[in-house]
Amino acid sequence: MAKRLVFGLVLALTFIGPRMHAQTASPSTASSGSASAQEARIAKLEQQVADAKGSADNAWMLTSSALVLMMTGPGLALFYGGLVRKKNVLGTMMQSFAMMAVITILWGLVSYSLAFGPGTGFVGGFHNLFLRGVGAAPDPDYAATIPAQTFMVYQLMFAIITPGLIAGAFAERMKFSAMLLFMILWSFLVYDPMAHMVWGKGGLLNASLGGRFPCLDFAGGTVVHVTSGVSALVCALYLGKRLGYPKEAMTPHSVVLSFIGACLLWVGWFGFNAGSALAAGSLATSAFVATHFGAAAAAIGWSCAEWIRNGKPSALGAISGAVAGLVAITPAAGFVGPMPAIAIGFVAGAFCFWMVAKVKARFGYDDSLDAFGVHGAGGTLGALLTGVFAASAINPIFKDAQGNVLPSGLLEGNAHQLLNQFVGVVIAWVIAIVGTLIILKIVDVVVGLRITDDEEMQGLDLTQHGEEGYSWEVTA
Amino acid sequence: MTKVEAIIQTSKLEAVKEALHDAGVEGMTVLEVRGHGRQKGHTEFYRGREYTVDLIPKIKLELVLPDAIVQKAVQAIVTAARTGKIGDGKIFLSKVDEAIRIRNDERGEGAL
Numbered sequence: 102m103a104k105r106l107v108f109g110l111v112l113a114l115t116f117i118g119p120r121m122h123a124q125t126a127s128p129s130t131a132s133s134g135s136a137s138a139q140e141a142r143i144a145k146l147e148q149q150v151a152d153a154k155g156s157a158d159n160a161w162m163l164t165s166s167a168l169v170l171m172m173t174g175p176g177l178a179l180f181y182g183g184l185v186r187k188k189n190v191l192g193t194m195m196q197s198f199a200m201m202a203v204i205t206i207l208w209g210l211v212s213y214s215l216a217f218g219p220g221t222g223f224v225g226g227f228h229n230l231f232l233r234g235v236g237a238a239p240d241p242d243y244a245a246t247i248p249a250q251t252f253m254v255y256q257l258m259f260a261i262i263t264p265g266l267i268a269g270a271f272a273e274r275m276k277f278s279a280m281l282l283f284m285i286l287w288s289f290l291v292y293d294p295m296a297h298m299v300w301g302k303g304g305l306l307n308a309s310l311g312g313r314f315p316c317l318d319f320a321g322g323t324v325v326h327v328t329s330g331v332s333a334l335v336c337a338l339y340l341g342k343r344l345g346y347p348k349e350a351m352t353p354h355s356v357v358l359s360f361i362g363a364c365l366l367w368v369g370w371f372g373f374n375a376g377s378a379l380a381a382g383s384l385a386t387s388a389f390v391a392t393h394f395g396a397a398a399a400a401i402g403w404s405c406a407e408w409i410r411n412g413k414p415s416a417l418g419a420i421s422g423a424v425a426g427l428v429a430i431t432p433a434a435g436f437v438g439p440m441p442a443i444a445i446g447f448v449a450g451a452f453c454f455w456m457v458a459k460v461k462a463r464f465g466y467d468d469s470l471d472a473f474g475v476h477g478a479g480g481t482l483g484a485l486l487t488g489v490f491a492a493s494a495i496n497p498i499f500k501d502a503q504g505n506v507l508p509s510g511l512l513e514g515n516a517h518q519l520l521n522q523f524v525g526v527v528i529a530w531v532i533a534i535v536g537t538l539i540i541l542k543i544v545d546v547v548v549g550l551r552i553t554d555d556e557e558m559q560g561l562d563l564t565q566h567g568e569e570g571y572s573w574e575v576t577a
Numbered sequence: 578m579t580k581v582e583a584i585i586q587t588s589k590l591e592a593v594k595e596a597l598h599d600a601g602v603e604g605m606t607v608l609e610v611r612g613h614g615r616q617k618g619h620t621e622f623y624r625g626r627e628y629t630v631d632l633i634p635k636i637k638l639e640l641v642l643p644d645a646i647v648q649k650a651v652q653a654i655v656t657a658a659r660t661g662k663i664g665d666g667k668i669f670l671s672k673v674d675e676a677i678r679i680r681n682d683e684r685g686e687g688a689l
Contacts, residue, residue: 411625411627413622457625
């Protein structure tokens with residue numbers, strides 16, 4: 102009873118309060134001194150509106166950062182961990198987890214500056230070394246409403262998962278020390294320059310900051326998936342096949358783990374793609390929706406292809422298709438509507454099935470967990486299709502000098518964009534191939550890439566980490 | 578005393594156990610095993626690649642019985658485990674020289 106009385110009193114005061122204030126203020130509006138007071142109030146109000154928008158954007162971007170981290174651990178760790186044999190489950194999961202630790206430190210010390218600091222068209226400089234100048238104030242070139250530090254930590258999550266994806270190609274046979282060295286060098290030589298070119302200030306391919314070849318890549322189709330997928334193929338070819346491949350059966354030890362991992366990837370991808378709007382507005386919604394529709398269509402695309410060819414739609418097929426669709430929609434997410442997203446997803450699902458079922462078998466490379474077949478192939482396809490379906494109504498990225506919106510993709514009459522997309526893809530392929538070959542050679546000489554045949558038979562868990570993923574003891 | 582080794586489909590364990598209890602069998606040892614007969618396994622597909630799984634999971638029951646109930650027990654297993662399809666399994670019988678109860682060193686059929 103007393104509580105209700107207090108509540109009523111507060112309610113009454115909130116209504117009366119402003120009115121009283123308005124009455125006392127109204128007589129003075131006639132005087133000249135009050136005009137500036139009103140201006141000051143408006144300025145204050147504008148500041149408060151901007152602060153509110155900043156808080157909303159920041160909340161979404163911090164959430165997105167956490168979602169993207171979740172894609173690596175546990176998402177990718179489970180997805181890949183389930184696909185290998187029992188004896189390699191921990192070794193494979195550690196390859197993902199190690200990125201969460203190692204790349205984070207590198208990012209703070211050097212990599213953020215190399216990727217997003219001011220520099221040349223190809224790579225950033227040392228301006229933001231040790232995160233100097235990356236604080237609470239926004240960097241308007243990248244995202245005007247969120248702290249630069251939020252932008253930095255969000256981009257870090259991308260830098261973590263990208264090398265993690267490559268691990269699928271050399272699964273079950275690479276030394277842990279070699280893997281660490283490879284990933285560190287790859288992050289410097291391939292990821293940082295590519296991220297700078299597409300997203301960095303003055304980057305050669307940057308579409309929104311006036312690059313020479315404006316390549317549309319909303320959330321990292323070229324930067325993340327083409328680079329990692331193509332590097333994966335190079336690794337698979339350089340390292341050679343696993344012992345006994347393809348004669349011995351090397352089936353996934355737990356499709357259940359992979360299933361959980363893939364579903365976590367799907368959810369995390371909302372942070373990856375919708376977060377790439379770098380704000381909480383309608384563009385994030387558009388990217389969120391396109392991402393979801395693309396993934397769904399791709400799960401159906403892969404399943405249909407598999408059902409027709411093998412007579413049964415498998416669970417592994419459905420989840421692999423979803424991941425392929427998420428990869429393909431990544432560059433397009435913030436440029437296309439839901440219907441083109443369905444088209445991109447469906448094509449990507451069927452195409453990636455064909456890549457892993459037919460093309461891999463034809464050429465005989467041991468891309469163990471299909472990092473190239475899904476990320477390299479799906480990423481390339483998605484990057485090119487972005488040039489076809491990009492719509493200026495979704496994201497008016499190209500404008501003339503007067504500020505009029507120009508057409509985005511091929512279907513809107515901008516055939517030239519397909520060429521720009523092609524240039525972006527070719528650069529990503531070339532950097533990935535050349536960079537990865539050089540790095541593999543260095544690591545091979547310094548520490549040696551592969552574990553011994555004997556160690557390979559025992560598995561990564563025991564030989565690299567001295568533990569086992571599962572306990573098979575009979576006694577409790 | 579006769580040792581009965583029956584290899585059956587994994588899905589038939591409960592039915593066989595029940596049938597054996599009804600036939601008066603009091604104890605058994607059950608093992609999860611893998612193997613194949615003439616049928617040579619089945620195929621699985623992972624990412625479009627076909628794998629032949631030739632060692633299929635089976636259940637193996639081991640029982641040592643007094644000779645008097647052996648035929649009744651065998652009939653119980655055959656009836657309960659049969660689906661009529663390839664892969665239903667096999668039963669092997671062999672003579673056992675001695676049985677010893679560890680708890681009190683009892684010997685012969687009394688130890689079963």
